[in-house]
Amino acid sequence: MGKIDLLVIVTIISLFISFFLAFFLITVKTKGRLSNCLFAFYLVITAIDTSDPLFNLMVNGPSNLGMLRSMFAFLQIPTFYLYVLSVCYSDFKLKPKYLLHLLPFVVVNVILIPRFYAVDVASKINFIKSYKSMIELQFNHILITVQLVVYIIAVFVALKKAKKLYLENNAGTNINSYKWLFQFAIVITIIYLIAILKNILKFSDYPYISEGIKIGLQISQLFIVCWYLFKALSNPALFRNVDSKLKLVKDLISEEKKIGPLGVSEKVYDEELLKLQEYMIAEKPFLNPSLTIQDISSDVKIPVRDLSLLINHKLEQHFYDFVNTYRIESAMGILKDATKSKVTVLEILYDVGFNSKSSFNTAFKKHTGFTPTDYRKAL
Missing domain, CATH: 1.20.1070.10 (Rhodopsin 7-helix transmembrane proteins)
Known part of the structure; x- marks a missing residue:
């Protein structure tokens, strides 16, 4: 041929x-x-x-x-x-x-x-x-x-x-x-x-x-x-896309600076942060694998713009990392619980809001320095 x-x-x-x-x-x-x-x-x-x-x-x-x-x-x-x-x-x-x-x-x-x-x-x-x-x-x-x-x-x-x-x-x-x-x-x-x-x-x-x-x-x-x-x-659901009308935090900060000092005072920021932290612990919204900043904004009654500035600028964390911190803390609690020693890592990652083993392992190691398996063995 x-x-x-x-x-x-x-x-x-x-x-x-x-x-x-x-x-x-x-x-x-x-x-x-x-x-x-x-x-x-x-x-x-x-x-x-x-x-x-x-x-x-x-x-x-x-x-x-x-x-x-x-x-x-x-x-x-x-x-x-x-x-x-x-x-x-x-x-x-x-x-x-x-x-x-x-x-x-x-x-x-x-x-x-x-x-x-x-x-x-x-x-x-x-x-x-x-x-x-x-x-x-x-x-x-x-x-x-x-x-x-x-x-x-x-x-x-x-x-x-x-x-x-x-x-x-x-x-x-x-x-x-x-x-x-x-x-x-x-x-x-x-x-x-x-x-x-x-x-x-x-x-x-x-x-x-x-x-x-x-x-x-x-x-x-x-x-x-x-x-x-x-x-x-x-993987038929390849992508979860975002709204193009959303603005990057750096653009929001730039807009605020043009107007004058940031529109939200330190006291208000502290109050909103406390409110947000209490909500995350009490309601555990992070268990939802598809959680968005709009979802939390609606529940805690803080405008998306202010919430985005609070998390991404004030806490210096992406919303993605902010939520994953609570997921990892929850996973660590399960791994430490001797009565749940038979629960597999795969089951834990789904229970705390992840739906990907690679994402869970990456986030867990970033937060603790260990893989979930190594962390459990070290206890």
């Missing part, structure tokens, strides 16, 4: 899995429907972009359809960016302003009209053969490089902000979902950086290396889609 035959088979398998997963994401009933649709669209346009080996078997020579297919690459990273936003923020909605993300795709196609889309086949063939000297193709490769760098930075900025908002306002253990999304973004970034290298080599004296990298990217696409499919099926 030749290299080309193998590449075609890999492409067919990759296309099948991509379209199958896209169909599943669009049709499955879930709260994150918009996120699913965006990722389905990302899968489809990525599949179209990487279908080159199969497309060349069906279409002989350069064509408008073939060029348009390759230009779909300009839609990939903007779609991925919107997908990340939709996953991070529960109130994300598509707005007319997001049409601006289509601008690079429109521009690159418009500049190809005079010397490619609007000419005969012979002129198209000459255009492709002379690709190194064609200003349109050079411009397109520079533009997609700039686009990739800008959007990759935007993706990680969005993830960093969303994670911080989550830590300041939520105490659920679904923070692992953000870690997974971050890992996925890292993988996508590596792929796109390799694609940039491929494009640079294409216009160098080593185009054969560019072709080799292209084959590697084709094959990696299959593994990435399979990896995502495995994650999606093993």
